[in-house]
Amino acid sequence: MSNPDEIFLELGIGTRMRRLQEMMTADAERFYEEMGVNFRVSYFYVVYALSVRGSMPIAEIAKLAGFSHSAVSQTVKRLAGEGLIRTTAMEDGRQKCVELTEDGLHVVSRLRPIWDDIDAVIKEAMLEGGANLLAGIEALESSFVRKSMYDRVKEKQKTRAFAPPAFEIVPYDIKYNKAFYELNRRWLEAYFEVEPIDETVLSDPETHILSKGGEIFFTLIDGRPVGTVAMKIQGPGSFELTKLAVDPDVQQGGMGRALCEKVIERFQARGGKTLYLETNTKLVPAIRLYEKLNFVAMDPPEPSPYERANYYMEWMGANNDRAAAE
Template sequence: MYLASLGKLALGSRLKALSDHFYGAADAVYQARGARIESRWLPVMRYLWDVGPGSVTEVANAIGQTHSAVSQLTDKLVRAGMVKRRRDPADGRRTVLVLTDKAHGAMAELGPIWCAVRKGVTSSLGEHAAQLLAAIEACERALQERPIVDAILAEHTALLARPVEIVPYAPEWREHFYRLNAQWLERYFRIEDIDRAVLNDPERYILQPGGEIFFARLGDEIIGTCALLQESPGVFELTKMSVDETFRGLGAGKRLLDAAIAEFHRRGGTTLFLESNSILKPALRMYEQAGFRLQPNIRPGSHYERADVYMIYEPRRS
């Protein structure tokens, strides 16, 4: 399932899909058994049935929905003849919601269906039903203690306050070297045999021949990588440059490129080249701005099927 692969980023979407599934299941049961309510009516109607008349604000607070949502649902219930608005006898300035006789009759018929719902949920979900309810309750408590919007904005502020660091290769980050490069290769092209070999064993194919691998790190997140591959003494290839798409715009690509060029100069390299593809226009602009010059033909003996761009670094003379 695609949304599952997004983890916490798709939490709301997955919960909505699950909620819609349960609402749909409840409606199917109600319709099959001739019940006179809809599943989305239940929170408001059950509250008024259990507690008695209440204002929109009271109902909204009790069932954990917004005032606007409850107000809109109330309009539907009024049109359906299930709820009416009336002045509070104890306070004429206050409007409360009251179930109609029709609603009381409809609710009174639902006992056997609700019993079947409880048993059916247990039968379908098994122990996951109790675990899900416990997890929901724990989440509700946590959200009351610290609203999630505040938490996310605080984390975003802290994240942007941290500079993007460029760090050298470490074995524990090998998986990120593969992940980041596979991400863009699979999106735009495919992982070729040469890519698969290098990404699965960067120590053998890049580090041992005298190359270097850099990572861009933001806090505890590895967000980008690139490699400097030594093809022969003094000749280096800039390769395997990739930045996680969700972190673009922070300058990580430029920082990685600058680090690779600086390392090339530090080693006294004579030639630095790269191979790319003409569809990757933002990357090509960045390479040009850094001093790479487009060559008229593709590189002789290129290892990459996708390569239709060949660029050589020509540092500006001061």
């Protein structure tokens, strides 16, 4: 049964392995001390490898254990100082061959029974938990041999860098009032001048949009508003898609389109007859988006209250062949 208070899960597997190692090391060294054997757990991998495979170069021990050559060399040096192993130069003179001495063989013969008992206890403990820890470790090691953890993480970072951020669309809330103003004003200042009517509507959307039956929506990333759009009522059955603005720092991932589609969805749900928008001919990318959503340019039925508005479009419905192809 998992511990609900445990915080070190997959990300903390190194910490968990060290914790387990320290538990087992403390118990194993108690046995060595009780037996009166001058042996440390840190010696185990070298001595055990030599007892199983016989004499071999330091490089081979390092390969079997998966440790660095320098780390193994340090352990070999300590074991040689204890008189448990000896090293001899190999024929090429570049490597040293390591083997157990008589004292080393004697220590192994004394420790073999306790090693067998520890081996059995570990297997029993894993069965108690219904898990095969060894198989899991082998699978993890094999995976990281095929492709290192570093390379795998770099791939994820690269993928994330090009992936659009996940966002959600939510209706207006008073806590987003400031964001509605700032997102729209930032967009306006980038392309046009802020007109008096802009300041009036943006400063009080509850009065000028919501109280008249309009709706406002926001896109959120991790709870932060980064895009907005409004649907204003302009007469019986007539609605305007307006105040579309997306933070330029996150202007990707189809956010603008999603906001427009939300307005279209609400327009249909409310049984609207006309959905229109006003824009400017210099906003070519925006016009292309509106065309993909099946807005079509028309002559405006009346002058716009905005000086910048020189292009009028109406939505032609969802069943148009062009919209379906998009």
